[in-house]
Amino acid sequence: MVGAYLTGAFGQSQDLYKARNEAKRGRGLPEAAVQQAKKDTQRIIQLQRDAGMDFVVDPMFNFFYLFQPFAEQVEGVKAGPQENWFNNNVFYWRPQIHGPLPLQTGFTEKYLHLHELPADGTAMLVLPSPYTMLMLSDSTGYPDRTEAVTNLAEVICTEAQHLASQGIGRIQYDEPAIVVKQSLGSLTEEDLMLLKRGMEVCGHVDGVTTSLHTYFGDAGPIIPYLISLPVDCLGIDGTETSLVDILKHDYAGKEIALGLLDARNTSLEDPQRIVEQIRAVADRTHPAKLWLTTNTGTEYRGFTHGTRKLDLLRRVRSMLHE
Amino acid sequence: MSKLFPTYEVGSLPKLNARVRAVRGQPVTDEDIKEVRSLAKRFSVEESEVVEILERQRQKKGKLTSEEETALADFNALLYLRLQEGMGFDVVYDGEARRAEMYQHVATRVSGFEKSPEMIRSRGPDSWRMAVCVDTPVLQEGSLADLVIREFEFVRKHAVRPIKIPIDDPYMIAVMSDNRYYLESLRPEYGDDPRQLRYEAKRAFTLALARRVIRPQVEAVVERRAAWIQLDIPAATLDIKHIPILVEGVNAVVEGIKDVKLSLHLCYPRRVSLTEEKGYELLFPALLNLNPQVNHLSLELANADQYEDDLAIFAQYRDQRQFELGVGVMDITLEQQQRKRMETPEIVKNRILRAATTLGDDRLVYVAPDCGLRQLQLDRCLKLYETMIEGAELARRG
Numbered sequence: 001m002v003g004a005y006l007t008g009a010f011g012q013s014q015d016l017y018k019a020r021n022e023a024k025r026g027r028g029l030p031e032a033a034v035q036q037a038k039k040d041t042q043r044i045i046q047l048q049r050d051a052g053m054d055f056v057v058d059p060m061f062n063f064f065y066l067f068q069p070f071a072e073q074v075e076g077v078k079a080g081p082q083e084n085w086f087n088n089n090v091f092y093w094r095p096q097i098h099g100p101l102p103l104q105t106g107f108t109e110k111y112l113h114l115h116e117l118p119a120d121g122t123a124m125l126v127l128p129s130p131y132t133m134l135m136l137s138d139s140t141g142y143p144d145r146t147e148a149v150t151n152l153a154e155v156i157c158t159e160a161q162h163l164a165s166q167g168i169g170r171i172q173y174d175e176p177a178i179v180v181k182q183s184l185g186s187l188t189e190e191d192l193m194l195l196k197r198g199m200e201v202c203g204h205v206d207g208v209t210t211s212l213h214t215y216f217g218d219a220g221p222i223i224p225y226l227i228s229l230p231v232d233c234l235g236i237d238g239t240e241t242s243l244v245d246i247l248k249h250d251y252a253g254k255e256i257a258l259g260l261l262d263a264r265n266t267s268l269e270d271p272q273r274i275v276e277q278i279r280a281v282a283d284r285t286h287p288a289k290l291w292l293t294t295n296t297g298t299e300y301r302g303f304t305h306g307t308r309k310l311d312l313l314r315r316v317r318s319m320l321h322e
Numbered sequence: 323m324s325k326l327f328p329t330y331e332v333g334s335l336p337k338l339n340a341r342v343r344a345v346r347g348q349p350v351t352d353e354d355i356k357e358v359r360s361l362a363k364r365f366s367v368e369e370s371e372v373v374e375i376l377e378r379q380r381q382k383k384g385k386l387t388s389e390e391e392t393a394l395a396d397f398n399a400l401l402y403l404r405l406q407e408g409m410g411f412d413v414v415y416d417g418e419a420r421r422a423e424m425y426q427h428v429a430t431r432v433s434g435f436e437k438s439p440e441m442i443r444s445r446g447p448d449s450w451r452m453a454v455c456v457d458t459p460v461l462q463e464g465s466l467a468d469l470v471i472r473e474f475e476f477v478r479k480h481a482v483r484p485i486k487i488p489i490d491d492p493y494m495i496a497v498m499s500d501n502r503y504y505l506e507s508l509r510p511e512y513g514d515d516p517r518q519l520r521y522e523a524k525r526a527f528t529l530a531l532a533r534r535v536i537r538p539q540v541e542a543v544v545e546r547r548a549a550w551i552q553l554d555i556p557a558a559t560l561d562i563k564h565i566p567i568l569v570e571g572v573n574a575v576v577e578g579i580k581d582v583k584l585s586l587h588l589c590y591p592r593r594v595s596l597t598e599e600k601g602y603e604l605l606f607p608a609l610l611n612l613n614p615q616v617n618h619l620s621l622e623l624a625n626a627d628q629y630e631d632d633l634a635i636f637a638q639y640r641d642q643r644q645f646e647l648g649v650g651v652m653d654i655t656l657e658q659q660q661r662k663r664m665e666t667p668e669i670v671k672n673r674i675l676r677a678a679t680t681l682g683d684d685r686l687v688y689v690a691p692d693c694g695l696r697q698l699q700l701d702r703c704l705k706l707y708e709t710m711i712e713g714a715e716l717a718r719r720g
Binding site: 014024033091094180 | 438439440441442443444445446447448449450452454497498500501502505506514515516517520557560561562563564592593594595596597598625626
């Protein structure tokens with residue numbers, strides 16, 4: 001049976017934009033934006049439930065970028081210069097890490113709406129993969145990059161374990177950097193080693209399943225390596241990786257999350273074509289479990305577009321179950 | 323230009339507070355009017371008509387008439403022109419006083435574009451209204467007057483110094499828009515190769531924008547004897563594999579255009595590129611294929627302050643292609659404003675000389691802020707201009 005879920009931050013509503021803008025310009029209270037984010041979170045969680053999503057993800061309305069809780073809450077990390085978030089007109093602030101970082105828990109909580117999420121093991125939360133965080137940060141205080149990625153993975157794993165104890169069912173580690181490097185032709189053996197080292201530390205979290213979700217790049221040439229990593233699920237961006245390459249492999253024992261719906265374009269995919277692609281993967285590659293997902297969060301195209309992609313996920317899931 | 327280290331502004335200045343409030347139908351404050359009077363006096367611009375409008379708007383709420391809006395826009399444009407001339411800029415424009423915002427200024431005048439339902443978050447809480455391309459993009463009939471002609475003719479009529487008009491580059495519009503139309507059109511052809519599909523869809527989109535949206539603007543101002551046109555490309559290095567599309571788009575805009583100086587403004591080079599190259603290195607060798615008439619680049623450099631590293635690539639390729647460079651010497655980011663930090667004239671002087679040394683030719687170096695100043699407070703912009711002009715003068719003295 002094929003499942004389905006959204007994979008990250010959801011597009012902001014116009015009401016949330018207005019509340020934030022008013023607060024920014026001193027014409028409204030920050031509390032109004034906080035309340036609107038909570039209201040929108042409740043709405044998106046309900047929409048995911050209504051659409052029959054197998055995991056319900058926090059829409060991350062309190063995040064401006066993936067590393068924000070680290071830069072604002074973790075001792076030894078500060079926000080550095082702004083950078084484009086890969087090839088998007090969206091920015092992040094490059095973490096300035098002075099390690100080794102101490103292990104602490106609960107630092108993502110103020111950014112999440114944990115109490116709004118289901119407590120039955122179907123809630124999913126997103127954390128950065130240690131490798132991507134290392135590659136997009138400036139770090140000092142470590143003897144080498146292996147030590148750095150190990151320490152980051154320990155920090156992330158400690159937080160993942162804390163979230164698992166709150167009733168979360170799945171932790172998704174966002175891993176765009178490895179496939180972007182692959183696509184740019186700059187991937188090295190060291191990169192693969194660092195990715196693996198990070199996953200060895202945080203790939204297993206008691207009480208939850210984990211997913212390494214790659215996006216913004218072509219995973220094709222490194223799929224065999226990615227399959228070998230110690231995580232329960234591998235996410236592949238189907239808007240960057242060709243189906244031909246995905247079908248070349250056998251995923252026995254590994255869950256696969258296929259991002260066949262392009263969250264970065266308002267074009268709505270043909271549901272029948274998606275059904276055919278999913279069936280081909282299910283029939284020929286033998287994954288332990290197959291998930292249909294968006295390739296990334298829908299934050300890049302806004303609330304309305306996000307709901308349209310969610311509805312498309314619902315329709316395809318339903319067609320697959322007929 | 324015969325003068326050493328000529329100076330210019332890259333783009334925008336913040337609109338006058340008084341004008342913004344009046345246009346929004348909000349009460350204008352005494353402070354706003356005082357600012358208008360003070361600037362008008364300092365830069366010798368007649369202000370009595372606009373002050374009368376603003377005085378009327380001081381107590382009441384409500385919309386201005388279109389004549390009143392035009393009078394305020396004309397005043398704002400003339401004031402910024404005189405401000406740049408009065409402060410000693412060698413090449414001037416109007417601070418984009420008539421443009422709401424660079425992307426929207428064009429995107430709202432394109433047939434084939436729809437507005438996204440919501441503002442899309444970009445930088446922290448900052449957001450922008452994305453356009454969705456749903457058909458072949460074409461400039462709306464009759465839109466050239468509001469886009470470029472009126473403002474250009476106004477500046478040309480009033481300017482004492484040489485002028486440079488900024489116009490959006492097609493690649494920038496393509497990168498910031500949702501490319502639904504070309505993705506769907508080309509899916510049957512490239513559907514099995516998603517990366518090639520994205521490349522070809524962006525290429526087709528960029529070239530359509532170049533030919534049907536941007537080039538008509540360029541032709542309109544060239545026809546009206548524009549001497550220098552700057553194409554703005556803030557997102558040049560966003561998609562490293564797509565940089566050849568940027569070059570092809572520029573070339574499609576300028577092909578066959580004669581008797582005008584053409585430049586590109588580039589900002590935000592990728593410093594975390596995940597490749598061996600970073601910053602402006604990422605643009606090479608693609609930039610070598612630019613139409614030879616595009617011989618000037620204005621670059622954001624001050625916010626990194628790595629002039630030797632960032633400019634080395636231009637020196638490396640000098641034998642193949644020699645560009646004049648508008649060197650960004652003033653960091654215009656909001657972070658600097660919040661920290662109340664600004665360069666000194668001495669720092670500016672050193673940056674100019676470092677750039678000249680790295681490039682190996684003083685005559686290639688022009689001086690500019692990193693980017694437009696729209697987000698900053700106006701008094702900070704004035705201070706920033708003073709510092710830059712003084713620093714350039716110090717550099718000329720050596």
